[in-house]
Amino acid sequence: MTWTFYLVKNAKFHNGDPVTAEAVKFSFERTLKLKKGPAWMLLNVLDPEGIEVVDDYTIRFHLKKPYAPFAAAVPWWYIMNPNQVMAHEENGDYGQAWLRDHEAGSGPFKIREWKSGEYYWLEAVDDYWKGWPHPDHIGGYIFKLIREAATQKQALLTGEIDIAEGVTPEDFDILAQTPGIYVPEYRGWTTFGIKMNTKKGYTANPMIRKAICYAFDYDALIDIYGGHAILETSPFPTGFKGYVDLSEWMYRQDLDKAKQYMAMAGYPEGGFELEYVYVAGLEEERQIGLVLQSCLAEIGIKVKLVPLIWPEMVARGAKAETAPDLVAVFVTPVMNDPDAVAIQYHPMSEGAYYYMHHYENPRVTALVDKARVTVDWEERAKMYDEIQRIILYDAPEIFGMLYNRRWALREYVQGFKFCPMRMTSEIDMYYLYIDKEKLPPK
Amino acid sequence: MLNYILRRLLLLVLTLLGLSVLTFFIARVAPTDPARLAAGPYATEEMVEQLRKEFGLDKPLVTQYLLYLRGILRGDLGRSLRTRHPVTEDLGRFFPATLELVLFSLGFAVVLGIFLGTLSAVYHDRWIDQFVRLLSISGLGLPPFWLALMLQFLFATIFRLFPVSGRLSFGVTPPTPITHLYLVDSLITGNWRAFVDSLSHIILPAISLSFPALASIIRINRADVLDVLNKEFITSARAKGLPERVVIWKHMLRNALIPTTTMIGLRFGWMLGGTVLVETVFNWPGIGLYGVQSAIYSDFAPIMGVTLLIGFSFCLVNLLVDLLYGVLDPRIRYV
Numbered sequence: 001m002t003w004t005f006y007l008v009k010n011a012k013f014h015n016g017d018p019v020t021a022e023a024v025k026f027s028f029e030r031t032l033k034l035k036k037g038p039a040w041m042l043l044n045v046l047d048p049e050g051i052e053v054v055d056d057y058t059i060r061f062h063l064k065k066p067y068a069p070f071a072a073a074v075p076w077w078y079i080m081n082p083n084q085v086m087a088h089e090e091n092g093d094y095g096q097a098w099l100r101d102h103e104a105g106s107g108p109f110k111i112r113e114w115k116s117g118e119y120y121w122l123e124a125v126d127d128y129w130k131g132w133p134h135p136d137h138i139g140g141y142i143f144k145l146i147r148e149a150a151t152q153k154q155a156l157l158t159g160e161i162d163i164a165e166g167v168t169p170e171d172f173d174i175l176a177q178t179p180g181i182y183v184p185e186y187r188g189w190t191t192f193g194i195k196m197n198t199k200k201g202y203t204a205n206p207m208i209r210k211a212i213c214y215a216f217d218y219d220a221l222i223d224i225y226g227g228h229a230i231l232e233t234s235p236f237p238t239g240f241k242g243y244v245d246l247s248e249w250m251y252r253q254d255l256d257k258a259k260q261y262m263a264m265a266g267y268p269e270g271g272f273e274l275e276y277v278y279v280a281g282l283e284e285e286r287q288i289g290l291v292l293q294s295c296l297a298e299i300g301i302k303v304k305l306v307p308l309i310w311p312e313m314v315a316r317g318a319k320a321e322t323a324p325d326l327v328a329v330f331v332t333p334v335m336n337d338p339d340a341v342a343i344q345y346h347p348m349s350e351g352a353y354y355y356m357h358h359y360e361n362p363r364v365t366a367l368v369d370k371a372r373v374t375v376d377w378e379e380r381a382k383m384y385d386e387i388q389r390i391i392l393y394d395a396p397e398i399f400g401m402l403y404n405r406r407w408a409l410r411e412y413v414q415g416f417k418f419c420p421m422r423m424t425s426e427i428d429m430y431y432l433y434i435d436k437e438k439l440p441p442k
Numbered sequence: 443m444l445n446y447i448l449r450r451l452l453l454l455v456l457t458l459l460g461l462s463v464l465t466f467f468i469a470r471v472a473p474t475d476p477a478r479l480a481a482g483p484y485a486t487e488e489m490v491e492q493l494r495k496e497f498g499l500d501k502p503l504v505t506q507y508l509l510y511l512r513g514i515l516r517g518d519l520g521r522s523l524r525t526r527h528p529v530t531e532d533l534g535r536f537f538p539a540t541l542e543l544v545l546f547s548l549g550f551a552v553v554l555g556i557f558l559g560t561l562s563a564v565y566h567d568r569w570i571d572q573f574v575r576l577l578s579i580s581g582l583g584l585p586p587f588w589l590a591l592m593l594q595f596l597f598a599t600i601f602r603l604f605p606v607s608g609r610l611s612f613g614v615t616p617p618t619p620i621t622h623l624y625l626v627d628s629l630i631t632g633n634w635r636a637f638v639d640s641l642s643h644i645i646l647p648a649i650s651l652s653f654p655a656l657a658s659i660i661r662i663n664r665a666d667v668l669d670v671l672n673k674e675f676i677t678s679a680r681a682k683g684l685p686e687r688v689v690i691w692k693h694m695l696r697n698a699l700i701p702t703t704t705m706i707g708l709r710f711g712w713m714l715g716g717t718v719l720v721e722t723v724f725n726w727p728g729i730g731l732y733g734v735q736s737a738i739y740s741d742f743a744p745i746m747g748v749t750l751l752i753g754f755s756f757c758l759v760n761l762l763v764d765l766l767y768g769v770l771d772p773r774i775r776y777v
C-alpha cells in the first residue's frame with residue numbers, strides 16, 4: 001500500500017536544478033491529471049493526494065489499494081523539471097505544447113536538434129551525474145526516420161547510418177554476412193498468436209477452437225522466420241516473470257485429434273468458412289495466413305484472408321460483434337510483471353488490440369484480480385501458474401511463437417546491450433561506445 | 443481577362459469545397475477509432491474519451507465538418523493526432539520539400555522532354571528517334587517505385603555517386619530560409635556547400651519522379667513537332683533563308699508547344715501524387731511521406747490538409763496553364 005523511494009542526492013536536470021522529491025511529485029501529478037501516456041497504469045490505484053514529499057530526497061506513495069506491479073510501472077513515469085515545464089505552460093496545458101519539441105529531463109542525453117517526422121538529434125550530457133560506462137561513449141546520436149526497409153539496408157551498407165532496426169528477416173541474414181557489419185540476435189518477449197473470437201460465430205465453440213489449434217502447423221512459423229524464432233511453451237512469454245513451462249500441454253499439429261474435436265463440435269466434415277484478418281503489408285502475417293488456410297482445409301474449414309490497415313483492424317476487434325474469427329497479433333508485455341500479460345485475458349482489456357479474442361473465464365478474471373493485489377510473490381506465482389493452465393486449456397488463440405530481436409550495427413559501434421522489455425526495437429544508447437580501431441579510414 | 447480569372451478562382455473554391463466533402467466523408471467511412479490509436483494500446487476508456495473530446499471526434503459528423511470549414515476560414519486546418527502539431531505547421535514544414543522536388547523534376551522533364559521530342563521529330567525514323575522511343579516507352583512502362591529502388595541500389599549503394607536518402611547531409615547547415623527551397627536559397631545566399639549537397643540528394647528522387655512525365659512529354663512533343671513540320675509557314679521560313687536552327691527552335695517549337703503545355707500542367711498534378719511513393723523510398727521529408735503516415739494512422743486532419751493542398755496546387759497550375767496559352771498563341775483571348 002505504501003512505497004517509499006529514497007532519491008540519490010547528486011542527480012541533476014540538464015539546466016543544473018537538482019532532481020528532488022518535489023519534482024517527482026510534480027511529474028506524477030501531472031501525468032495523473034492529464035490522463036495521457038502511462039496514466040492508465042496507476043489511474044485506479046493512485047490519487048495525486050496520495051503522493052507525499054517526506055523531505056527533499058524522500059518520496060512516499062500511498063496507494064488506494066495494494067498493487068503488486070507498482071514497482072514495474074514506475075520506470076515508465078518520466079521525471080521532469082517542474083521549473084522548466086511550468087515556465088512554458090500555455091492555457092493550463094502543463095507545458096504539453098512546449099514539450100513536443102523540448103525536454104526537461106535529467107538523462108544522459110539532451111536534445112540538440114528536433115525535426116518532428118524527420119530526425120531527432122540528441123547529444124551526450126558530458127558531466128552526466130551518473131557518469132558514463134565507457135570513456136569512448138558516443139557524443140550523441142541521430143535518430144533518423146527511414147520507413148522503407150530496403151532504404152534502411154542501403155543506408156547501412158553505404159555507411160550513411162550506423163544502426164538499422166527495421167530490416168526484413170532475409171536482409172538481416174545478408175547483413176550478418178557482410179564485412180564491417182554485425183547482427184546481434186536475442187530472444188524477445190514479443191509473442192505472436194492468432195486470436196479467435198470466443199464470443200461470436202463458430203469459434204465461440206471451444207471444441208472448434210481446439211480443433212483449429214490441433215490442425216495448425218507450428219513448425220511453419222519457425223520456417224517463415226528462417227529459424228529466428230521459438231515456439232511458445234505457455235500463454236506467457238518464455239522466461240518472463242511467473243512463466244511456467246507447459247511444453248507437454250501445448251497444442252501441436254495432430255490432424256486426428258483435430259478431426260475428433262470437429263466431430264465433438266458437431267461438424268465432423270467441417271463445411272464452413274472463417275475469416276483471417278492480418279495487417280496489410282506484413283508479409284510474414286500473410287504467409288502465416290496461407291499456412292492456416294491449407295491446414296484448416298484438412299478439417300473442412302475454409303479460410304478467407306483479409307488484409308486490413310492497423311486502425312481498421314483495431315476498430316473491428318474492439319467489439320465481440322465485429323471482431324474477426326481469426327486475427328494475427330503481436331503483443332509485447334509493457335512491464336516486467338506477469339500482470340502485464342495476465343490482463344490480456346481479463347475483460348478489463350475490452351477494446352484493446354490484444355483482447356480481440358474477447359476471452360472471459362470467471363476463474364481467470366478472479367485470479368488476475370486477486371494476483372495483482374497480492375504482495376507475496378510465492379503466493380502470486382501460484383495464481384499465475386493456474387492462470388496459464390486455464391488459458392491454455394480454453395484455447396482463446398493459436399499460441400504461436402516468439403521471434404528473435406535483431407539489429408544490424410557497424411562494427412565500430414560497440415557496447416550494445418539487449419533488454420527484452422522494450423516495446424519495439426529501442427536500443428539503450430547510454431552503453432554504446434566507439435571502437436576507434438575499427439573506424440574506417442577517413 | 444480579369445473577369446475570366448475571377449470566374450476561374452470562384453470555380454476553384456467550389457472544386458475544393460467538393461473535394462473537402464468527399465475526402466472528409468470517405469476518410470471516415472472506414473470504421474476506425476483514431477482517438478483510441480493515439481491514446482495508446484493500454485489507455486483506459488476514460489483516457490480515450492478525453493482525447494476524443496480534445497480533438498472534437500465525439501461530435502456528429504456533420505458538425506465536425508462544419509467546424510472544420512470554419513477552421514479553414516480562420517487558417518486553421520486542425521491538429522494532427524500523431525504529431526500533435528497544428529496541421530498548417532506540419533504542412534508548412536513538409537510542403538517546401540515536396541514543391542522543390544516536384545519543380546525540379548518537372549523542370550528536368552520539360553527541358554529534356556522538349557529537347558528529345560523535337561530532336562526525335564526532326565530526325566524521325568533515324569536512330570536517334572528509335573533510341574528516344576525506347577526511352578519514352580520504358581518511362582511509361584516502368585513502375586516509379588521499382589525504378590526508384592533500382593536507381594537507389596545502383597547509383598547510391600553500388601557506385602556511391604549519390605546519397606541513399608534524405609534532403610541534406612547531417613553536418614551541412616541548411617541555407618538561410620528565403621523561399622524554403624534549399625537549391626534556390628543556397629544559390630541566393632551563395633552557400634555552395636549546401637547547394638552541392640542538396641543537388642546530390644535531389645537527383646535520384648527527381649529522376650524517379652520525372653520519368654513518366656518525361657516519357658509523355660517526349661511523345662506529345664514529337665507528335666506536335668511532326669505536325670507543324672509540314673505547315674506552310676515553316677516552308678516559308680526556310681524559303682526566306684533562315685538558318686535551320688532558328689526555324690526549328692523558334693518558329694516550329696513555339697507553335698508545337700500548346701499541347702505540351704497542357705501536358706505539363708497535368709503532369710504537375712500527377713507528380714504531386716507520385717511523391718507518395720518516391721518520398722517513401724528516398725525518405726524525402728515532404729507531404730507525400732507525411733500523407734502516407736497520416737493515412738496509416740487514420741489521422742484525419744492531416745489527410746484532409748494534404749488532399750486539399752494537392753488539390754489546390756493542381757487547380758492553380760491548370761489555371762496558370764490556361765493563361766499561358768494566351769502568351770504562346772496570340773490568337774487565344776479570354777473574355
